[in-house]
Amino acid sequence: KYANGFSGELTLMNQIGQANFAELQSLAITLLDKPQQHLVSHSLQLIGLRMVELDRDETMHFLFSHFSTSSATRSIYEVHSIVDALAGTHYNELIAWADNLPDKQANYGIQSQIMTGLARVNPEEALAIYSELNTGEHGQVLYSLLQGWSDVDPQSAMMWALDEHGAQQGTQSSAAHDLHPTEFVFAQWLRTDYENAKAFLPNV
Numbered sequence: 001k002y003a004n005g006f007s008g009e010l011t012l013m014n015q016i017g018q019a020n021f022a023e024l025q026s027l028a029i030t031l032l033d034k035p036q037q038h039l040v041s042h043s044l045q046l047i048g049l050r051m052v053e054l055d056r057d058e059t060m061h062f063l064f065s066h067f068s069t070s071s072a073t074r075s076i077y078e079v080h081s082i083v084d085a086l087a088g089t090h091y092n093e094l095i096a097w098a099d100n101l102p103d104k105q106a107n108y109g110i111q112s113q114i115m116t117g118l119a120r121v122n123p124e125e126a127l128a129i130y131s132e133l134n135t136g137e138h139g140q141v142l143y144s145l146l147q148g149w150s151d152v153d154p155q156s157a158m159m160w161a162l163d164e165h166g167a168q169q170g171t172q173s174s175a176a177h178d179l180h181p182t183e184f185v186f187a188q189w190l191r192t193d194y195e196n197a198k199a200f201l202p203n204v
Contacts, residue, residue: 048082087117112144119148
């Protein structure tokens, strides 16, 4: 059972790696018709990343063509890797697209993915965009930005969080995170660079 499952996944991964853009689109559309399950979601994410590698502009067109209706909300979350990977170069288009989605939660979800991807490439621009977003009480968008920023420069992310939110606990949390922004960044930092994170702790 496990061997067959692994073989099937390996075959699919090889197919994704060797497919051209049109074949990847066809495979993605086929998978979207299948019941939601981990392997389907994982495969869609791999397909999305491969599509971005081959043609970023065409991937954007594919995204807008197939994931802009309320019936596609479930699928939007399954191709978050596309949004994340495109955010560094196509964030303006992605934000405009998200604003027009009929599902507000999907809008917030896409905003979060944009912030994560953009902050990894250009934290300053991510902060500027975040300040203009109408996120309401949806604090997840901020934490997504901090997550992407912490992946590449946790010390700068921590300094910003301290300047903007202070070190007090219990403020600016979201339903998804009970941690204060500084605590969240520090937790991310500990996972990737334990020694430098620990050395910075007296400054918090």
